[in-house]
Amino acid sequence: MDIDREKIEQQLEFLKTEIDHLNSKKRITRDEYIRDKEIQYFVERCFQKAIEACINIGNHIISRKHLGNPGNFSEIFKLLGRSGIIPLELSERFIYILQDSGTNLCISTGK
Numbered sequence: 001m002d003i004d005r006e007k008i009e010q011q012l013e014f015l016k017t018e019i020d021h022l023n024s025k026k027r028i029t030r031d032e033y034i035r036d037k038e039i040q041y042f043v044e045r046c047f048q049k050a051i052e053a054c055i056n057i058g059n060h061i062i063s064r065k066h067l068g069n070p071g072n073f074s075e076i077f078k079l080l081g082r083s084g085i086i087p088l089e090l091s092e093r094f095i096y097i098l099q100d101s102g103t104n105l106c107i108s109t110g111k
Contacts, residue, residue, distance in 0.1 A: 003064045008057055015053040021046045051097065061085060073098045 081091025
């Protein structure tokens with residue numbers, strides 16, 4: 001089955017939107033961030049949604065290219081890295097973020 005280009009483009013556009021939202025807060029100081037719970041929520045939620053978009057893209061590619069069955073989110077990026085779809089260094093960064101974040105991610109598993 002071919003990769004659904006439209007689905008990937010939608011997720012990339014969603015990812016770009018979240019990155020733009022994050023960029024809108026990049027001038028906030030550390031002290032402002034620590035004091036303002038609304039800013040913390042906003043930034044954390046944008047990061048969460050950006051990671052979800054990356055997971056959705058990876059899941060779609062793995063499914064369509066029959067690269068395996070990832071058992072968890074980190075496995076998605078391991079499979080993408082091992083198959084050469086993304087650089088191994090990027091794969092390792094995603095794995096680190098997913099393991100370090102302790103964030104509960106709720107993703108759509110639309111393939």
